[in-house]
């Protein structure tokens with residue numbers, strides 16, 4: 351039995367050397383030291399030995415067991431250390447390698463334009479006011495000298511809000527509810543506050559049933575309103591000159607063209623020489639699709655109509671003023687070098703386009 355135990359020890363120590371990894375080690379432990387393993391099998395023979403030999407063989411068996419267990423623990427320690435080092439090596443980071451730059455977000459180009467427009471108007475002493483973008487017909491049309499069913503309203507191609515409880519447009523004391531088709535709903539809302547003089551601007555979303563190279567269904571306008579005693583067109587012209595010089599540069603050509611709005615008298619539209627065709631109306635490929643004639647309309651303006659001043663609760667004999675409303679997207683598109691020939695691209699959420707700004 352002694353020889354058998356010595357052989358078993360030698361076999362085990364030899365096998366430990368080539369166990370490889372912790373799995374191999376565990377298999378060896380079960381094979382030799384497990385409850386039904388090789389050592390247990392040899393020790394099972396103890397009761398068959400003569401009594402005088404049994405004690406000595408038992409002691410020897412225990413010594414061999416201790417040798418095997420100690421050798422096993424040492425091998426296990428070595429293998430664990432090796433495996434831990436290998437794992438750490440695999441996770442090693444070269445801190446001298448250039449990093450991956452995190453993606454930087456930026457403000458949408460329309461938001462950037464709104465900020466710039468606001469800065470210029472602030473410099474002129476205008477203060478930003480907020481008006482609802484879902485509003486009553488009264489503020490969007492009727493108080494602006496456009497009675498119900500007046501043909502002038504058609505130009506605004508308006509979206510109405512449906513009453514969720516009935517098959518009709520939502521309606522209240524101030525008329526139907528609309529998605530504001532222009533920012534001019536701010537005019538009477540501001541007059542009603544009765545804090546004079548008024549020098550406010552309002553930038554908001556507007557909605558119309560329109561979509562082509564120079565129109566989108568949701569766009570932005572900035573509206574200016576100045577009401578005081580003895581206001582003249584000269585001051586309106588001064589505001590436009592200052593704005594154009596600051597936003598587009600001193601060299602850019604603009605023109606005021608007589609127009610008709612129900613809420614201003616006299617009324618104008620302001621055009622700018624088109625930046626896409628350089629003001630010629632022509633491109634190599636044919637006519638400029640954006641402006642068609644070298645000029646692009648940016649917005650409307652005029653002296654506030656006496657009926658509007660009255661609707662706001664003031665006396666038009668005492669107070670007068672001017673108002674203007676420009677499209678933010680068109681203003682932005684016409685900035686030198688922007689090269690945006692189709693307004694719809696601004697809202698396509700194409701990152702290849704948006705990342706440029």
Ligand code: FA5
Nearest residue numbers: 532534560565566569648649650651673674675677680
């Ligand atoms: C108006 O909306 C008037 N409320 C402007 C005004 C204000 C006149 C105060 C007098 C006094 P108009 O419909 O022309 O006017 O629109 C003004 C500008 O908004 C246009 O010149 C254009 O720049 C922009 N705009 C109008 N519709 C769209 C659209 N669907 N998409 C993008 N921009 C638009």
